[in-house]
């Protein structure tokens with residue numbers, strides 16, 4: 001920020017309410033939680049008064065014993081009564097939690113039950129998040145603190161711009177960040193009344209989408225600005241192939257659409273200070289990385305050899321991630337020879353496929369099904385190379401964590417993967433930019449070719465060390481991106497004024 005001259009009027013501090021369905025470490029299913037923890041903190045460091053709004057899921061309230069009630073909301077439409085609690089995240093960012101036991105006091109995940117089935121009342125659960133976000137952003141808010149900008153994230157907050165447009169008093173400017181267009185929040189039209197929205201919002205200019213109610217479409221249509229999490233993905237979603245049916249709308253609103261690359265939390269993901277790994281290291285002490293490989297092999301029951309490259313995956317197991325291709329070529333990977341460590345959960349068929357593979361090759365392949373933050377850190381530190389063969393990837397966080405941990409990523413050239421990994425070509429090696437392996441064609445064969453290329457490079461220690469060091473010195477911090485968000489907030493606030 002530009003310092004102001006003595007005596008000049010102080011610039012008004014921007015106030016931003018960051019509404020999100022996940023925030024690490026309180027509740028996490030993927031990269032959205034990492035972004036929701038790190039971006040608000042980076043915004044605060046850049047001088048923005050940013051506060052987070054999050055549902056008070058059971059596990060979140062259990063970790064937030066010091067929260068205090070600051071407002072009550074009466075029942076409305078099909079929403080039960082709710083309370084607003086005030087607290088702080090582990091990094092000190094002000095946090096508002098919605099306490100509504102009927103909606104959020106449940107076991108298992110934020111979106112699904114223990115069998116992986118969506119909670120049947122998700123429209124109401126995230127309608128409530130959207131509605132309270134809009135209310136806090138409006139002149140009818142029960143709080144004195146009023147945001148200039150309501151920053152929404154994903155479909156779960158997509159109805160907030162609709163509430164501000166149709167149901168609440170006017171208020172904050174709105175920005176919606178799309179982290180993954182594959183999740184849209186589509187429900188039966190009959191829910192419009194249950195959500196307390198007027199019938200006249202159910203039009204193509206409002207919340208209607210091919211005869212259904214779509215939270216994401218509503219947000220994309222009605223937010224003052226849209227961002228997504230990498231420049232490449234911002235382009236890709238305007239085309240049919242990756243537009244998930246919304247490319248027409250996104251292309252029509254392209255003047256309002258910005259691609260801003262996610263950063264990473266360089267405090268949480270730092271091999272020199274990480275408390276979750278076996279031995280800390282930096283680009284200057286890369287030999288110490290070996291102790292992490294050994295610890296990882298031991299923990300997973302793999303043979304503790306230094307002679308084979310160890311490839312790794314930490315991922316949601318869904319079609320998006322292209323891991324079915326990995327399963328197809330896994331016998332070739334083992335025969336290279338090489339080792340494979342996978343941590344993930346999701347699709348039952350993929351889970352079974354990797355577990356069976358590991359049973360067949362117990363010393364070379366390990367599959368851990370479930371969510372395990374500390375194992376994810378040890379994998380980043382202990383693996384030689386990291387696999388992300390995604391069909392599409394809005395940004396991706398692990399390829400950035402991997403580069404920081406000296407674990408070159410092998411990625412498909414899509415979305416944020418294309419924007420953050422530089423392929424190991426002779427030219428890129430010569431100019432010191434090569435940081436991983438990038439392949440283009442979707443499919444198992446192109447993935448295998450990239451893995452073979454990586455295995456070859458791993459055997460040439462000069463090349464491998466150069467790749468590791470190039471990746472480790474890159475700046476993936478939030479600084480530049482937080483500034484970019486700040487510029488958009490400022491422009492939206494000026495427009496609103």
Ligand code: ADP
Nearest residue numbers: 030031315316344370371372373376396397398
């Ligand atoms: P996405 O958000 O699409 O799942 P990202 O690459 O943006 O993909 O972020 C995934 C985040 O979730 C990373 O921090 C990754 O380490 C973490 N993660 C995914 N699956 C697991 C798991 N099974 N255990 C621990 N962490 C996981």
Ligand code: GLC
Nearest residue numbers: 031032179393394395396397
């Ligand atoms: C989504 C995307 C992922 C992105 C993350 C955080 O879950 O699938 O690519 O990194 O959101 O923005």
